[in-house]
Amino acid sequence: MGEGPLFAYRAKVQAGEIKPDTAQKLAMEKLQSLHHALAGYRPSPGEAAGWLARFGLKKSSPWTWSAGDGEQATPRHGLYIFGEVGRGKSMLMDLFFQTTTVARKKRIHFHEFMRDIHAAIHKWRHDESARGETDPIPRLARAIAAEAWLLCLDELQITDIADAMIVGRLFRALMDNGVIVVLTSNRPPTDLYKDGLQRDRFIPFIKLILEQLDVLELNSERDYRMGRKRGLQVYHSPLDDAAETALELAFARLTEGAVAMPHSFEVNHRQVRVPLAAAGVARFSFSQLCGLALGPSDYLELARRYHTLVLSDIPTLSPGNKDEARRFVTLVDALYERKVTLICSAAAPPETLYPEGVGAFEFLRTVSRLVEMQAEDYVTREHVE
Numbered sequence: 001m002g003e004g005p006l007f008a009y010r011a012k013v014q015a016g017e018i019k020p021d022t023a024q025k026l027a028m029e030k031l032q033s034l035h036h037a038l039a040g041y042r043p044s045p046g047e048a049a050g051w052l053a054r055f056g057l058k059k060s061s062p063w064t065w066s067a068g069d070g071e072q073a074t075p076r077h078g079l080y081i082f083g084e085v086g087r088g089k090s091m092l093m094d095l096f097f098q099t100t101t102v103a104r105k106k107r108i109h110f111h112e113f114m115r116d117i118h119a120a121i122h123k124w125r126h127d128e129s130a131r132g133e134t135d136p137i138p139r140l141a142r143a144i145a146a147e148a149w150l151l152c153l154d155e156l157q158i159t160d161i162a163d164a165m166i167v168g169r170l171f172r173a174l175m176d177n178g179v180i181v182v183l184t185s186n187r188p189p190t191d192l193y194k195d196g197l198q199r200d201r202f203i204p205f206i207k208l209i210l211e212q213l214d215v216l217e218l219n220s221e222r223d224y225r226m227g228r229k230r231g232l233q234v235y236h237s238p239l240d241d242a243a244e245t246a247l248e249l250a251f252a253r254l255t256e257g258a259v260a261m262p263h264s265f266e267v268n269h270r271q272v273r274v275p276l277a278a279a280g281v282a283r284f285s286f287s288q289l290c291g292l293a294l295g296p297s298d299y300l301e302l303a304r305r306y307h308t309l310v311l312s313d314i315p316t317l318s319p320g321n322k323d324e325a326r327r328f329v330t331l332v333d334a335l336y337e338r339k340v341t342l343i344c345s346a347a348a349p350p351e352t353l354y355p356e357g358v359g360a361f362e363f364l365r366t367v368s369r370l371v372e373m374q375a376e377d378y379v380t381r382e383h384v385e
Contacts, residue, residue, distance in 0.1 A: 005096040006032035012095075018256065023220040024088050027081055030216055031096040034079060034182070038102050043149050043178025078181035080209055082188050083218030085307065085383065089184040090154050090258045090279045092218075096182065097152050098259075106148035109277075110156040110183075111265055111305075114163050117170065137166075141173030149179060155280075156185040158193040158202070165198075168205035175212060186385075189215060229254070229308075229341060235374050236345045239313060243345035247283075250343045251310050255279045267301050274302075280383075282306040286314045290327040299327075299334035307340060307383035314346035317354040317363065325359060329366050336369050339381045 009028045012018045081089050097107045117140065124136040133139065144151070151174065158164050174181065185192070189209040193202045209215065232250060236243035251260075260278035264271050272294065276283040282302065289311060302309070317325040335342050346353055350370035354363040372378055 003099065004032045004035040005092070005099045006035075008095045008099050009092070018088075018091075021088070021220050023083075023218050024092060027092050027216055027218050028095070030079060030214065031092065031182075034180075035096065035100055038100060038150065038180065041102055041149060041180070043145065077175045077179070077212045078183070078214070080183045080185070080189060080213040080215045081218055082185045082215070083220065085186055085280065087218045087220045089218055091256060093152055093154055093182060093184050094259050100150060102150040102180075104146075104148055105150040105152070107152040107154070107259070109263055110153045112263055113153055114160075114166075115264065115266060115271075117166065118162065121166075137169050137173050141170065141177050141179075144174060145177035145179050150182070151179050152182045154184050156183045156192070157187070158196065161197045164193050164196055164202040164205075168202065168208060171205065171208055175208075181213065183209075183213070188217070229379050230376065232343070232379065234341065234343045234379060235350070235370065237347060237349055239315075239345055239347050244312065247310055247312055247343060247345055251276075251281060251283055254281045254308055265301060265305060267298050270298075272298050272302065274306075277306065280306055281308040281310060283310040283312075285312045286324070286328070290324045290331060294327060296330050296334065299331045300337070303334040303338035303340045304385055309335060309340055309342050309344075311342060311344040314344055314353070316347045317359075319357040319359060322359060325354060325363070329363065332366050332369055332373075336373065338384045339378070340383060341379050342370075342373050 006025075006028045009018075009024070013020050018024075081092070083089055093107070097105065120140055120143075121136050124130050124133075124139065130136070130139070158167065171181065187194075189206050192206060193199055196202065232253070233246065234250075236246045255278040258279035260276050260283075263274040263277045263282070265274070266272070274282050274284070275288055282305075314328070315321065315324075317328065332342070334340075348355075350367045353367070353370075354360050
């Protein structure tokens with residue numbers, strides 16, 4: 001058997017773990033070509049020419065790889081894969097990342113990456129050794145290039161003007177340092193940061209993507225995410241081993257092939273931590289999500305970022321845990337508004353989850369929503385980002 005992401009993909013198909021898909025296969029052929037091109041790759045520190053020289057090319061000349069169908073693609077620094085949600089972009093990136101032999105590589109969610117970039121810039125402003133430097137980007141790019149010769153960023157999406165003002169210069173500097181980039185996004189490059197503030201200052205980043213990366217649309221007709229949700233039981237009670245096993249199986253089913261890891265995101269200059277997430281699915285315990293001082297803006301942002309929430313160990317609610325109950329009501333409202341699928345384990349069915357006491361009457365609206373959110377026509381609705 002051969003090595004590389006395409007062979008790993010074929011093995012999954014043959015094992016029945018995933019269904020054959022022409023669009024996915026084309027993307028894997030692209031990634032397989034990149035896998036071959038990167039064999040033994042080591043950039044010359046601070047020089048993009050280190051990457052190009054490996055192919056006997058000058059800095060001003062693009063290198064090429066076979067597209068797998070007889071055509072020649074001419075990217076310079078990697079691949080940009082875009083397509084609608086549920087098409088398998090994260091799974092394909094993970095197969096590539098797991099099989100590539102690049103010695104130094106990093107795979108991270110784009111929002112996590114930008115959070116770290118902003119933290120590094122903040123640190124630079126207070127760093128005595130940076131005195132005399134007027135721009136943190138060159139130093140940041142060198143530091144990233146020393147850590148990762150291959151950088152895989154999942155779910156690129158620009159919604160923040162602070163990110164929009166940074167990414168163009170940062171990625172240009174990364175490429176100048178020989179970093180190879182693989183990106184996934186729900187949007188084509190020309191639709192990134194659409195209608196955003198001062199978008200004209202963001203246009204150079206779009207041009208950089210179009211000029212330096214091979215752009216591929218993953219235009220599968222199937223929404224694999226929706227297919228995996230059909231027939232899925234989403235509410236499990238009581239709290240027992242069977243309920244916990246059901247949640248584990250649901251998380252594995254919906255994150256098929258993707259690497260789950262902790263995430264975080266920023267709301268009003270605070271970090272909201274996600275214990276485990278992959279492929280648009282987040283996993284929490286009740287105490288991790290409703291036992292902390294979180295509010296409507298936190299839950300709305302969570303609901304915007306993830307199409308499915310797996311939530312374990314919802315206790316019986318009462319005036320005795322009124323703060324947690326209030327946050328749970330707010331959470332359900334946010335999930336319902338964004339049409340997020342809630343897969344949960346609870347101490348009791350919705351109608352007896354808050355059986356009596358002050359607040360029980362107000363909880364009836366949440367009961368109604370919890371019941372509606374179990375119906376298949378809700379579970380398979382399009383997520384509202």
